[in-house]
Amino acid sequence: DAGVIQSPRHEVTEMGQEVTLRCKPISGHNSLFWYRQTMMRGLELLIYFNNNVPIDDSGMPEDRFSAKMPNASFSTLKIQPSEPRDSAVYFCASSPDGLSNQPQHFGDGTRLSIL
């Protein structure tokens, strides 16, 4: 079975540019999560969707970050404009149902470097 698929795996861009990260959750999963991982702060939840609707975006750092889920099989996380402090590994995860005890399954992440 295909797991959570993220693209690109690596992204290097200059500050000020727009960055779009993509995620395809596991088919049939109703919940999708975006995380950011840095050495200083570890893994942090940014935003969480249930049935394509954003439920909790309190972890989104600031207005430069936005996330969408136009359908059950696709989500994007956008940073505009990007800054060097946004450099991190961004993970997407999905679970069958965000309101149950089912575990989340993670993609392999996008390693983002902002120069």
Add this chain to the structure above:
Amino acid sequence: DAKTTQPPSMDCAEGRAANLPCNHSTISGNEYVYWYRQIHSQGPQYIIHGLKNNETNEMASLIITEDRKSSTLILPHATLRDTAVYYCIVRVEEPDTGNQFYFGTGTSLTVIP
């Protein structure tokens, strides 16, 4: 708030059992304990989870104390490929926002040949 406490690092000899402890003294009655691991440059991998009974699957066993304030993840026969950071996570029930996973700093397990 720190929801879980784990030792920062541990070593284990190849072929021996690896026992990874976790303290979650503030856990409430309906909060589950999850274990994940992360191998360098990969996404966190789900291992096992439980509420109050001990659990076992093909990867590991989870032992939860009777008061539920701590648990131990057991890898019965550690291999070099088990070298990773292991995270113990308490799923906090938020009535309006569903399951929230709080990843701590984890335990870096090194399996030694």
